[in-house]
Amino acid sequence: MKQFQYVKASSNAGVITAISKPGTKIIAGGTNLVDLMKRGVTAPDRLVDITHLPLKSINITGKGLHIGALALNSVVAENALVVEKHPLLAMALKAGASPQLRNMATVGGNMMQRTRCTYFYDTAMPCNKRAPGTGCGAIGGINRMHAIFGTSSKCIAVHPSDMCVALAALDATVIIAGPKGQRTLQFTEFHRLPGEHPELDNHLATGEMILSVEIPDNNFAKNSYYLKVRDRQSYAFALVSVAAALDIQNGVIRGARLAMGGVAHKPWRLFEVEKSLIGKKPTEENFAQAAQLAMQGAKAYEYNAFKLKLAPATIAEALKHASGLV
Amino acid sequence: MEEAIKTAIPSSADGMSRIDGRAKVTGKAKYAAEYRPDGLAYGVLAGSTIAKGTVTAIDIARAEKAPGVLAVVTHFNSPKVPGHQKPKKPTKKAGPILVFNDNVIHYNGQPIAMVIADTYERALYAASLVKATYNKQAHDTKPPSDISMGIAPWGKDSVRGEADAWKNAPFKLEQEYVIPTEVHNPMELHAIIAKWDGADKLTVWDKTQGTQATRDDIAKAFNIPAANVQVIAKFVGGAFGSALQVWPHEIAAILGAKLVRRPVKLVLHRQDMFTSVGHRPYTWQKVGIGATADGKLVGITHEAVGQTSTYEDFAEGPINVSKGLYACPNVTTRYKLLSLNIGTPTWMRGPGEATGAFALESALDELSYQVKIDPVQLRLINYAKVDPENGKPYSSKYLDEAYKMGADQIGWENRRQEAGAVKKDGWLVGYGMGGGMFGAYRDSATVKAVMRADGTLLLQTAVTDIGPGTGTAMVLIAADIMGLPADKIKFEMGDSSLPNAPMQGGSATTATVGGAVYDACTELKQKFQKLIGNGGTDNPDYAKILSDKNLAGLDVTTQSSLGADAQNKYSMQAWSVHFTRVLVHPATGVVKIDKVVSVADSGKVISQKTARSQLIGGAIGGIGMALMEDAIIDHRYGRYVNNNFADYHVPVNADIPQMEALFVNKPDSHINAMGAKGMAEISLIGMAAAVANAVFNATGKRVRDLPITPDKLI
Amino acid sequence: MENEKFGMDARQQTDLKDPSRRSFIKQSSLLTAVALTPATALKAAEDHLDEQIAGVLEKLPLRMEVNGEMHNLSVEPRATLLDILREEMDLTGTKKGCDHGQCGACTVHVDGQRVNSCLTLGIMVNGKKVTTIEGLAKGDVLHPMQEAFLKHDGFQCGYCTPGQIMSAVACINEGHANSEGEIREYMSGNICRCGAYPNIVNAIMDVKNGGMEA
Known part of the structure; x- marks a missing residue:
């Protein structure tokens, strides 16, 4: 690892000034950044430690549930408000990483974590995300873990987070601070698709930092489920994961929220499937039918064609769990 | 041996706990990379990024100038390992990788350079500055898919x-x-600390399944007497076969230690465990x-x-x-x-x-x-x-x-x-x-059994324990024969200077070393029984006998193996x-x-x-x-x-x-x-x-x- | 200035007189002026100049409590807590199994919470309390979890064991040891290649049922 300068910021403004300078990165939990630095994937000249800033709170505001960017994944997963109001988020968090890593990782850091694509991590391999212009190792390579939605000729990596899948499903917003002040972004608009610039993971501009996320109130607490299918029972990234939330009243679906992980460069929200479920009864047949709608535009590569089958199966299964059929 | 072995359904609490368990649960058990000889330096390997070809150049200028760097070793500047002679008669295959010996790349990740620095962080960083250029050749890594491929190692069907x-x-x-x-991937990364104690004298703390086989291989490579090489492996953090032989990184560390005139610690990275240790x-x-x-x-x-x-x-x-x-x-x-x-x-x-x-x-x-x-x-x-x-x-x-x-x-x-x-x-x-x-299988092993004045028994042999609980089993065998409680018996192992024992492999340790422990203890007990005469007793009071006879201790060294008769x-x-x-x-x-x-x-x-x-x-x-x-x-x-x-x-x-x-x-x-x-x-x-x-x-x-x-x- | 807090040694005090360093601190006035990597060294690193220059001064003071004892160290910011424990402090009970947060062998407690020390920069533990496997027993009296691992043979080679035990203690303290299934899930951040998992679960259940004191 390259030697770097380590500084602490005394305020958000300090952070923004610091990260406006090239070569500077924020460090919080460090679970992904330190790993990337060890592998030489990134080599910042300066790290700004923000862990002492007052961005850890989890509380109710007029807009819903507010979760500070520095709230730890383990703390959010166990928080009474989260468990009561948005159990989907708690389930997704617990499906991610390991207890140790969740004790270190923050909400903001989880959002900022980079793909686990093996070609991205190995500096001896081509990767447009790590080194633009070098090509995509995964296209034509070992792409079993890779995306089937929203890919480009430059990159087929997936975003690895579980938490983000739940937040995308729950209509969360992201509060961002930057040199020009604060702004708010829909969570589903926070991460990017790779397009021509896979080196960019999200829509944060230079000098911007995440302050918090907010989840609006909803009626999904009773009927939500996070289903993660992976190669082992725990401590593994998703082959496919589904965050499913239903508002069921008198045996009829009044509202639905669905997002998938492990299939795209960003959490993949399933608006069409959600729409199709409204007014339907929560039955196995309806779920299976709706799940098929999710697959429009899916494109498989040499080793990940199984996801075309696994994804709808997982959606249907997650909906069964959410609705109490399982 | 333990009395009531449960043949029903044993639970995890049944039976005697490991003799080295306390060391393992307190963090006191020392594995290969955990010794601190004075002046310890750190070696980090850099691996090839092609699978076949030759190295045409290695730029080490930046690495050499990096803070704390003591040496950057490549095949261009490496002193030759004396025993690393190319076979005189050209055979089909040259044999194991001779590290830093030539410019030929046989596989992706093959070590091509080693940086030695005064701290691990500095060595690691400097290793990232080493840049090689290659003459790349078409490689083949695609595995077999039918019997028409490949050659028969043993000839006919x-x-x-x-x-x-x-x-x-x-x-x-x-x-x-x-x-x-599949990759062994023991939790402990392969590691070695090499320390030269003189021009032809060497101590290594190494992850190995066989202290003496490793000693012999190292002695041969460096053309020094085996008696001058001490290999220590008191605790081995799993191996499953990956530490049955000496690999290039071990030779590299020993070579490096000679070069910088300081002890060198070299710990492989997890990714190297896929390429360089089988x-x-x-x-x-x-x-x-x-x-x-x-x-x-x-x-x-x-x-x-x-x-x-x-x-x-x-x-x-x-x-x-x-x-x-x-x-x-x-x-x-x-x-x-x-x-x-x-x-x-x-x-x-x-x-x-x-x-x-x-x-x-x-x-x-x-x-x-x-x-x-x-x-x-x-x-x-x-x-x-x-x-x-x-x-x-x-x-x-x-x-x-x-x-x-x-x-x-x-x-x-x-x-x-x-x-x-x-x-x-x-x-x-x-x-x-x-x-x-x-x-x-049962191989040959030698065990030294020493009864000390205080009535405690010391057993010594060079065997290693990669996890199965060898020492515990050996103590139970000895306790059974000697009629001693297990806590009066010490089993000393994991050091090439102890009596001969084979590598821990092929499921043979308990039969082999256990057989030797059995024989040594039997012989030692008989020695006591002879001392007291009249055919002795089944449970001699060893301390008392030694004291009565004014002896500081009594020992036997017994070699033991399977009889040819049984084998035939x-x-x-x-x-x-x-x-x-x-x-x-x-x-x-x-x-x-x-x-x-x-x-x-x-x-x-x-x-x-x-x-x-x-x-x-x-x-x-x-x-x-x-x-x-x-x-x-x-x-x-x-x-x-x-x-x-x-x-x-x-x-x-x-x-x-x-x-x-x-x-x-x-x-x-x-x-x-x-x-x-x-x-x-x-x-x-x-x-x-x-x-x-x-x-x-x-x-x-x-x-x-x-x-x-x-x-x-x- | 917070420099006093960190008990900077004389060498670093002197360094503050370096004009280039002062100007650096000035231009980053919005940052809390903690001990910084000297600008000369940084400059060398940035511009890929002679790396030897950067070697002169590149450490920061680190004050942390380890197993109940306060330590004042001087570390490179890139040094991980794991490497500091093992290489600087000779606390080799904490193990390196993967160095990338993928195996849990390096698990320690920081302010009572289990974390992967391989992904923790040492400097970020400044002012915190670290507990390693060496700090678990009280003298010769083993922690109940250590006793339980012994009794249930919760290991073979022993290499993952310190991490497993630190994780197991946290697992109970967190309230995640209410069933075998829950223990399995909450112990899945610690890989054991020898396959001692069922014994580890038994050990934790035993301690949990025996009412372990944290």
């Missing part, structure tokens, strides 16, 4: 009875089975098997092609199980190796027999559905009462009892012979079984059978192991607690083999893409249910006085088939290419 007789059987099948490359070779197999309507085997033809490196052949025994596991009159086996641009494979727990047992025991399961005979029954119908290869009687075999114990315990009667028939809470339920065998007369094998119950999710293809019963017929159990752990541990290795392990190379680059613990999956706690380990626990009176045989390999052999067969029973889907990941079941 082996044919017992009539060749390919299975084809004439009324019930028959022929299928291909694939085991991908692996279980990808092996393609085809099994043809045929039987009569009453289940009697007519013939087996077992073909296998394993991968090896371009510079060194590694051959193992995947086809052995087909020769020996069943009483089948006609067995044909063919084995070949295909040379690829990879690091040389090596023995990995169970070695080839585990690979072969997956194929044979899967094929037998497939046959059982054809002939409509219960898989356990089918095995009993073809039970070998004598070694089918040579007609010799077995020194002991109670595998039929093991079958029964396992079947009873798993609830085999709940299994349905048709696949996909049982469902529970939305999951498909399946039962499977698979077994195996492995040669019960008997076929010596250890046996296992694993039973599993699995749950498979019909929609997502997720497999959950619900219950496991493993049964070992490995003679008398010496140490109940550690034997149970070993059997369970091997079976868990088999679960990894069955469900997740697969080291993947991107053949375009000839480079591993999942060379880390996040992408190369081994089982985690959540994958493993309560596991039951049963022992037939009947002594083999021919192998050694204790009647104990090894069980490291059999613990794993057959387990992958037991899982695959259960998955078929649950789903009707036969997966013949491991691992059985969810995508293969939807």
Whole structure:
């Protein structure tokens, strides 16, 4: 690892000034950044430690549930408000990483974590995300873990987070601070698709930092489920994961929220499937039918064609769990 | 030996706890990289990024200037390792990688440079500054896919009875089975600290399964007397075969220490564990098997092609199980190796027999559905009462009892012979079984037994313990003979300067070193009995005798091995059978192991607690083999893409249910006085088939290419 | 200035007189002026100049409590807590198994919470309390979890064991040891290649049922 300068910021403004300078990165939990630095994937000249800033709170505001960017994944997963109001988020968090890593990782850091694509991590391999212009190792390579939605000729990596899948499903917003002040972004608009610039993971501009996320109130607490299918029972990234939330009243679906992980460069929200479920009864047949709608535009590569089958199966299964059929 | 070995269902609390357990739970156990000789420097290797070709230049200028750097070693500037002579007669393959000897690249990740610096961080950073340029050649890393590929290491086919007789059987099948490359991946990274104590005198703390074999190899490489090399391996953090030989990084560290005139510590990175310390070779197999309507085997033809490196052949025994596991009159086996641009494979727990047992025991399961005979029954119908290869009687075999114990315990009667028939809470339920065998070896070992004035016994031998609990078993053997409580016995090991012992490998340690402990203690006790005269007593008061006779202590050094007679007369094998119950999710293809019963017929159990752990541990290795392990190379680059613990999956706690380990626990009176045989390999052999067969029973889907990941079941 | 807090040694005090360093601190006035990597060294690193220059001064003071004892160290910011424990402090009970947060062998407690020390920069533990396997027993009296691992043979080679035990203690303290299933899930961040998992679960259940004191 390259030697770097380590500084602490005394305020958000300090952070923004610091990260406006090239070569500077924020460090919080460090679970992904330190790993990337060890592998030489990134080599910042300066790290700004923000862990002492007052961005850890989890509380109710007029807009819903507010979760500070520095709230730890383990703390959010166990928080009474989260468990009561948005159990989907708690389930997704617990499906991610390991207890140790969740004790270190923050909400903001989880959002900022980079793909686990093996070609991205190995500096001896081509990767447009790590080194633009070098090509995509995964296209034509070992792409079993890779995306089937929203890919480009430059990159087929997936975003690895579980938490983000739940937040995308729950209509969360992201509060961002930057040199020009604060702004708010829909969570589903926070991460990017790779397009021509896979080196960019999200829509944060230079000098911007995440302050918090907010989840609006909803009626999904009773009927939500996070289903993660992976190669082992725990401590593994998703082959496919589904965050499913239903508002069921008198045996009829009044509202639905669905997002998938492990299939795209960003959490993949399933608006069409959600729409199709409204007014339907929560039955196995309806779920299976709706799940098929999710697959429009899916494109498989040499080793990940199984996801075309696994994804709808997982959606249907997650909906069964959410609705109490399982 | 422990008195009441539970043959029912031992629990994890039964039996004596490990003698070195306290050191392990307090963090005081010191592994290879955990010693601190004065002036310690740190070595970090840089590996090639091509799979075949030559290094044309290595830019070390920036690395050399980096803070704290003491040396940057490449083949351009490296002093030659004296013993690293190219073979005078050009043979087909040159043999193991001679580190920094020449510019030839044989595999991706081969060490091409080493940076030595005063701190680990500085060495690591400087190593990242080393830039090589290559003359790249077309590589081949693609593994074999049929028997026409490769060359036969042992020449002709082996044919017992009539060749390919299975084809004439009324019930028959022929299928291909694939085991991908697996990596030992012990939790401890391979590591060495090398310290020169003089121009021709060396101390190394090393991760090795054999202190003396390592000593001899190092002495040979550096052309110094073996007596001048001390290899210390007090604790070894797992190995499973990966530390059975000296690898290039060990030579590199020793070379580096000489160069910088300081002790050098070199710890491999996890990714190097995939390329540079061996692996279980990808092996393609085809099994043809045929039987009569009453289940009697007519013939087996077992073909296998394993991968090896371009510079060194590694051959193992995947086809052995087909020769020996069943009483089948006609067995044909063919084995070949295909040379690829990879690091040389090596023995990995169970070695080839585990690979072969997956194929044979899967094929037998497939046959059982054809002939409509219960898989356990089918095995009993073809039970070998004598070694089918040579007609010799077995020194002991109670595998039929093991079958029964396992079947009873798993609830085999709940299994349905048709696949996909049982469902529970939305999951498909399946039962499977698979077994195996492995040669019960006993090598030669020497043990020094010292009775000290205070009545405590010291046992010394150079053997290592990579985890099974060797010291604990040895203390139990000694306690039994000497009539001493275990806490009065100290077992000293893991040092090449102690009396001779072989490497810990091939399931031979308990039989070998245990045999020597038995003999040494017997001899020492007799010495005491002679001292007091009148034939002595069964329980001498050693301290009192020494004091009465005014002796500071009494010792014997005893060499012990298996008599030629026993070897000639008997076929010596250890046996296992694993039973599993699995749950498979019909929609997502997720497999959950619900219950496991493993049964070992490995003679008398010496140490109940550690034997149970070993059997369970091997079976868990088999679960990894069955469900997740697969080291993947991107053949375009000839480079591993999942060379880390996040992408190369081994089982985690959540994958493993309560596991039951049963022992037939009947002594083999021919192998050694204790009647104990090894069980490291059999613990794993057959387990992958037991899982695959259960998955078929649950789903009707036969997966013949491991691992059985969810995508293969939807 | 917070420099006093960190008890900077004389060498670093002197360094503050370096004009280029002062100007650096000035231009980053919005940052809390903690001990910084000297600008000369940084400049060298940035511009890929002679690396030897950067070697002169590149350490920061680190004050942390380890196993109840306060330590004042001087570390490179890139040094991980794991490497500091093992290489600087000779606390080798904490193990390196993967160095990338993928195995849990390096698990320690920081302010009572289990974390992967391989992904923790040492400097970020400044002012915190670290507990390693060496700090678990009280003298010769083993922690109940250590006793339980011994009794249930929760290991074979022993290499993952310190991490498993630190994780197991946290697992109970967190309230995640209410069933075998929950223990399995909450112990899945610690890989054991020897396959001692069932024994580890038994050990934790035993301690949990025996009412372990944290």
